[in-house]
Amino acid sequence: MHTPPLYRQLADHYLDAIRSGTLKTGERFPSIRLMMEKHAVSLSTAVQVCRELEDCGVLEARPRSGNYIRQPDDLPKPGALPPPAPVDTDVYVGIHEKVSWVLRASQRATIKVNFASAYCAPELYPLKTLQDHMIKALRQNQHLLGAQGPNCGHSALRNILARRALTAKANLPAERIVITNGATEALNLALRAVTRPGDTVAVESPTFYGLLQILESLNLRVLEIPATAHAGINLLALEQLLQGAERIQALIVTPNLQNPLGSIMPDANKSRLVQLCAQHTTVLIEDDTYGDLVDTEQPLSTLKHWDRTDNVIYCASLNKTLAPGMRLGWISAGKWHERVEMLKHTQSRGCEALSQLAVSAFMKTPSYERYLRRLRKILTQQRQQMSAGIARYFPPGTCVTTPQGGTLLWVELPRHHSSLALFHEGLKAGIQISPGDIFSNTRRFDHFVRIGCGAPYSPKIDEALATLGQLLKNQG
Numbered sequence: 206m207h208t209p210p211l212y213r214q215l216a217d218h219y220l221d222a223i224r225s226g227t228l229k230t231g232e233r234f235p236s237i238r239l240m241m242e243k244h245a246v247s248l249s250t251a252v253q254v255c256r257e258l259e260d261c262g263v264l265e266a267r268p269r270s271g272n273y274i275r276q277p278d279d280l281p282k283p284g285a286l287p288p289p290a291p292v293d294t295d296v297y298v299g300i301h302e303k304v305s306w307v308l309r310a311s312q313r314a315t316i317k318v319n320f321a322s323a324y325c326a327p328e329l330y331p332l333k334t335l336q337d338h339m340i341k342a343l344r345q346n347q348h349l350l351g352a353q354g355p356n357c358g359h360s361a362l363r364n365i366l367a368r369r370a371l372t373a374k375a376n377l378p379a380e381r382i383v384i385t386n387g388a389t390e391a392l393n394l395a396l397r398a399v400t401r402p403g404d405t406v407a408v409e410s411p412t413f414y415g416l417l418q419i420l421e422s423l424n425l426r427v428l429e430i431p432a433t434a435h436a437g438i439n440l441l442a443l444e445q446l447l448q449g450a451e452r453i454q455a456l457i458v459t460p461n462l463q464n465p466l467g468s469i470m471p472d473a474n475k476s477r478l479v480q481l482c483a484q485h486t487t488v489l490i491e492d493d494t495y496g497d498l499v500d501t502e503q504p505l506s507t508l509k510h511w512d513r514t515d516n517v518i519y520c521a522s523l524n525k526t527l528a529p530g531m532r533l534g535w536i537s538a539g540k541w542h543e544r545v546e547m548l549k550h551t552q553s554r555g556c557e558a559l560s561q562l563a564v565s566a567f568m569k570t571p572s573y574e575r576y577l578r579r580l581r582k583i584l585t586q587q588r589q590q591m592s593a594g595i596a597r598y599f600p601p602g603t604c605v606t607t608p609q610g611g612t613l614l615w616v617e618l619p620r621h622h623s624s625l626a627l628f629h630e631g632l633k634a635g636i637q638i639s640p641g642d643i644f645s646n647t648r649r650f651d652h653f654v655r656i657g658c659g660a661p662y663s664p665k666i667d668e669a670l671a672t673l674g675q676l677l678k679n680q681g
């Protein structure tokens with residue numbers, strides 16, 4: 206028996222209060238903000254509590270006014286709320302067009318302030334140091350540019366990555382690591398290794414739109430499983446799906462700093478997730494793109510750490526943490542290593558060696574850890590400043606996540622706002638945002654916006670936030 210998730214416990218708590226008459230029909234239900242304060246829960250948890258209560262008919266949302274108690278004929282018993290329903294189990298179509306359309310519109314506009322990026326500002330990366338290491342590598346290897354690099358990547362980098370993984374309690378032997386063109390190629394390879402077109406793959410909802418594009422391009426069916434900023438993927442919903450009639454061939458999860466939620470899964474959930482997938486022979490693909498940006502001094506555990514049956518494929522990247530221009534990522538595919546190696550060879554051959562040599566020379570030094578520590582501190586401050594700016598300028602009722610690391614904030618606007626409309630208006634003013642609508646194939650997130658905090662806070666950024674706030678006011 207495991208403990209129900211927090212939102213479910215809270216929903217039961219309020220259901221009890223309604224049943225006992227502490228909260229009466231027609232009364233106003235506590236606001237999202239109050240719930241976040243009083244129960245110390247995240248925005249998503251508070252929102253999910255309201256949705257649960259709405260679903261069982263005891264809460265009604267009144268536009269611009271809040272949630273009110275209503276008395277259905279038959280109140281569900283405590284603990285008897287139905288498990289959260291998985292969303293959109295249909296064949297997945299159309300996300301490509303939606304995302305491509307948003308990206309194309311951004312490319313055509315003249316952007317003065319970009320809140321859509323998940324990267325840090327270039328000046329926060331150790332570019333001069335990497336350039337010096339590149340020059341040194343070229344001097345030491347005069348024939349470097351004249352020969353093709355090894356298919357799986359350079360051993361110097363693979364060795365360093367294997368050693369660093371040990372501190373995150375994952376054993377990824379260097380000879381079973383393949384260096385890739387970012388996490389994008391790693392995820393593509395993982396999916397191609399374990400699925401066939403038409404198979405079903407589950408993802409967190411909301412999720413990184415690039416992943417939705419990859420899945421569509423591989424002709425895979427997608428199941429979106431609800432996730433919260435508080436604890437990541439909903440294991441009850443997942444379990445229910447795994448027991449259902451439709452076979453789920455693979456599940457892709459970002460356990461540490463999910464994009465866009467910023468969630469971190471508790472260790473107990475990580476362990477349970479790995480166990481569940483192994484039990485149902487669903488391949489678990491771990492995306493650890495942001496793991497090194499978590500605020501804590503000790504690295505958080507990876508899903509791979511809990512993997513006893515070699516059922517987890519680990520994917521990661523240096524593009525957010527070190528050098529987006531180098532496009533370096535990697536995959537450790539365990540028992541699928543040989544297949545991934547073959548696919549990498551047929552798809553693109555080995556990645557170029559110069560970047561790998563420069564990066565591994567830097568990562569070997571203590572300066573790398575010092576650099577990461579400093580970067581995390583800077584990002585913490587930038588997130589706080591951006592959050593304060595949003596609170597200053599966005600309409601009342603706006604809620605923002607407080608992730609424990611990384612570059613992203615997930616902002617929930619009052620329900621009547623449209624992030625796609627804000628995206629359009631923003632572009633006209635030279636401001637780019639990521640509309641929530643592209644993080645899912647459902648329409649559940651159109652009143653959300655993802656805001657990147659990778660750049661140092663400045664008067665220009667402050668002004669852009671004020672403009673977005675004004676545009677939202679104009680929406681009514």
Ligand SMILES: Cc1ncc(COP(=O)(O)O)c(C=O)c1O
Pocket residue numbers: 323386387388389390413415459463464492494521522523524525533534
């Ligand atoms: C969760 C997640 N996975 C994968 C990627 C792609 O990473 P890369 O740039 O290394 O290809 C991103 C990029 O934003 C991401 O947010």
